[in-house]
Amino acid sequence: MLERIHSPADLRGLTSGDLQVVADDVRRRLIDVCSRTGGHIGAGLGVVELTVALHAIFETPHDQLVWDVGHQGYPHKVLTGRNQQMETIRQEGGLSGFLKRTESEYDAFGAGHAATSISAALGIAAARDLLGEAFKVVAVIGDGSLTSGLAYEALNNAGHSDRDIVVILNDNEMSIAPNVGAMSKYLNQVQRNPIYNRVRARIGELVEINRSLETLVRKWEESVKSFLTPGVLFEELGLRYFGPIDGHDMKALVETLSAVRPMTGPRLVHVVTRKGHGFPAGEHGEKWHALPPGHDPATGRQRTASSANPAYTAVFGRGLVDLMTERTDVVAITAAMPSGTGTGLVASAHPSRFFDVGIAEGHAVTFAAGLATRGLRPVVAIYSTFLQRAYDSIIHDVALQHLPVTFAMDRAGVVGEDGETHMGLYDIPYMLAVPNMVLAAPKDGTEMLALLRTAVSHDGPFAFRYPRDAAPDLVGPISEIPPVPVGTWEVLRQGREIAILAVGTMVRQAQQAAESLAIEGLDVTVVNCRFLKPYDEVTLHALCAHHRVLLTVEEGR
Amino acid sequence: MTNGFGAMLSAAVARHEPGVRVIAHGVPDRIVHAASRARQLAACGLDAEGIAARVRSVHGSEAMAR
Numbered sequence: 001m002l003e004r005i006h007s008p009a010d011l012r013g014l015t016s017g018d019l020q021v022v023a024d025d026v027r028r029r030l031i032d033v034c035s036r037t038g039g040h041i042g043a044g045l046g047v048v049e050l051t052v053a054l055h056a057i058f059e060t061p062h063d064q065l066v067w068d069v070g071h072q073g074y075p076h077k078v079l080t081g082r083n084q085q086m087e088t089i090r091q092e093g094g095l096s097g098f099l100k101r102t103e104s105e106y107d108a109f110g111a112g113h114a115a116t117s118i119s120a121a122l123g124i125a126a127a128r129d130l131l132g133e134a135f136k137v138v139a140v141i142g143d144g145s146l147t148s149g150l151a152y153e154a155l156n157n158a159g160h161s162d163r164d165i166v167v168i169l170n171d172n173e174m175s176i177a178p179n180v181g182a183m184s185k186y187l188n189q190v191q192r193n194p195i196y197n198r199v200r201a202r203i204g205e206l207v208e209i210n211r212s213l214e215t216l217v218r219k220w221e222e223s224v225k226s227f228l229t230p231g232v233l234f235e236e237l238g239l240r241y242f243g244p245i246d247g248h249d250m251k252a253l254v255e256t257l258s259a260v261r262p263m264t265g266p267r268l269v270h271v272v273t274r275k276g277h278g279f280p281a282g283e284h285g286e287k288w289h290a291l292p293p294g295h296d297p298a299t300g301r302q303r304t305a306s307s308a309n310p311a312y313t314a315v316f317g318r319g320l321v322d323l324m325t326e327r328t329d330v331v332a333i334t335a336a337m338p339s340g341t342g343t344g345l346v347a348s349a350h351p352s353r354f355f356d357v358g359i360a361e362g363h364a365v366t367f368a369a370g371l372a373t374r375g376l377r378p379v380v381a382i383y384s385t386f387l388q389r390a391y392d393s394i395i396h397d398v399a400l401q402h403l404p405v406t407f408a409m410d411r412a413g414v415v416g417e418d419g420e421t422h423m424g425l426y427d428i429p430y431m432l433a434v435p436n437m438v439l440a441a442p443k444d445g446t447e448m449l450a451l452l453r454t455a456v457s458h459d460g461p462f463a464f465r466y467p468r469d470a471a472p473d474l475v476g477p478i479s480e481i482p483p484v485p486v487g488t489w490e491v492l493r494q495g496r497e498i499a500i501l502a503v504g505t506m507v508r509q510a511q512q513a514a515e516s517l518a519i520e521g522l523d524v525t526v527v528n529c530r531f532l533k534p535y536d537e538v539t540l541h542a543l544c545a546h547h548r549v550l551l552t553v554e555e556g557r
Numbered sequence: 558m559t560n561g562f563g564a565m566l567s568a569a570v571a572r573h574e575p576g577v578r579v580i581a582h583g584v585p586d587r588i589v590h591a592a593s594r595a596r597q598l599a600a601c602g603l604d605a606e607g608i609a610a611r612v613r614s615v616h617g618s619e620a621m622a623r
């Protein structure tokens with residue numbers, strides 16, 4: 001059936017039964033192609049039916065479909081003329097693993113970072129109204145992304161606006177890890193608890209706790225209201241609520257979307273899906289979030305496992321766990337990425353000192369600042385690219401108050417297949433500009449742990465960056481790794497005329513370069529500039545006395 | 558290169574040691590698209606070979622200037 005679908009127009013007019021056949025084909029295709037290419041398969045598998053139904057009911061690309069994050073866009077790509085190119089996904093010159101306006105007219109808005117879809121869709125709707133155009137605008141957002149403040153800023157704006165906009169809440173109870181927070185709990189309740197039981201339980205609870213009749217009546221009214229509209233929270237925000245509907249039931253999707261499309265005003269459709277739905281190795285939301293190239297769909301395992309050293313992330317996670325055993329004042333914070341940052345290890349080893357705050361990088365940093373005011377030593381582990389979200393919190397809440405917060409910036413530098421939305425190329429300039437900030441970059445895993453140890457004893461903000469890569473060394477326990485004096489460099493090779501001042505990952509490359517240059521008779525100095533700020537003035541002065549040229553090398557700009 | 562470590566050091570050295578040149582080598586001011594990390598680094602001249610090449614060209618131009 002899929003071979004007959006050249007564009008979403010071919011879906012229109014098909015029966016729900018036929019659309020389900022298409023969906024089954026899309027799912028098979030994704031499982032097959034991703035087994036070779038790898039990539040974010042879990043989220044896509046969860047929205048196969050939803051994607052088919054959206055394109056069948058909405059007149060894309062005239063109607064504007066805005067996805068969030070974009071990692072769930074694989075079925076969308078398959079249906080919008082890119083099926084043949086799926087083999088190239090996440091590769092050089094191939095399809096992006098996320099969404100890109102330059103890639104297709106069906107990609108109404110680029111995506112990569114979470115929680116942008118409602119804001120972008122509202123902007124598109126406002127432009128439509130201003131320019132007197134006529135089309136529908138749909139924003140898809142995951143429940144995980146509803147932990148981000150940006151989504152609420154957009155909902156707050158949209159609910160008040162009266163604009164014709166449809167928000168699809170794709171609720172699979174998962175972020176990358178199981179979703180966290182009060183909103184997640186609320187959605188869970190809407191989804192799970194048979195409402196009748198909930199109301200009954202509420203009464204029992206009330207009779208026990210609230211003796212006053214007045215409160216009892218008020219609470220009762222609230223319960224009845226939520227009985228009538230399960231998504232009362234969204235209704236109160238000004239969005240008409242529809243759902244929850246089963247996101248794997250094509251008929252329900254088609255009926256609901258067909259009814260919702262012609263309406264006007266802000267509305268929200270709550271769709272319940274299962275991440276990784278239909279994956280041969282069994283459904284598992286977290287395990288199949290992303291898979292390596294060349295995996296076996298029957299097991300989810302890579303056919304030829306790599307033999308590299310442990311990644312920096314893993315070294316960091318283990319080091320942090322041990323450091324937190326030693327130092328009970330250290331606490332760890334992640335913004336929805338316990339496995340991605342290695343902090344998940346802390347969750348099991350020191351659960352009370354571990355905080356997953358959701359996809360809320362700004363909040364994570366200001367929350368850390370609050371912890372620091374009471375004498376704790378927070379370590380905030382966030383990818384360089386996502387920490388961009390927290391810039392004002394870094395300056396306003398941490399640096400200006402000179403609070404001792406440690407920023408562990410993973411995925412700094414070029415990040416490979418995720419492409420431009422995830423590049424960690426901006427943290428050097430953005431951190432250098434922050435007053436009071438110490439900025440460091442280790443040359444290997446051992447030095448990273450030395451910097452971690454240094455950071456939690458430093459009386460002020462401290463950031464260090466490390467790449468998405470295997471550590472070049474085998475790293476011992478942090479208990480045996482001493483701190484490094486802040487602001488010191490390390491001269492690794494003494495040469496003449498030209499000195500290479502290398503930062504972080506570039507130190508090894510510079511050493512190798514120096515070796516091959518030496519063979520050619522060019523004798524260069526190599527310095528490990530592990531502190532970018534404050535820099536080592538004494539060493540710099542000495543270098544200037546003996547060299548005519550200093551070549552700085554950094555994996556950033 | 559825009560405002561990284563190289564730019565910062567360059568300004569500092571220009572102030573205090575005007576006889577010494579600082580050359581900044583890093584990711585150019587353009588979008589880096591998806592590819593393997595190794596390929597991206599090589600494309601930016603940020604592997605051993607790229608660094609060595611940069612040193613050679615710097616050395617060449619320095620020798621000319623002398």
Ligand SMILES: Cc1ncc(C[n+]2csc(CCOP(=O)(O)OP(=O)(O)O)c2C)c(N)n1
Nearest residue numbers: 043113114142143144145174175176336386
């Ligand atoms: C600002 C930001 N922080 C973190 C991430 C990493 N990330 C990618 S997907 C994801 C979970 C998204 O969950 P949800 O919105 O529910 O979408 P689902 O994967 O369930 O479809 C996270 C945390 C990101 N893309 N952007």
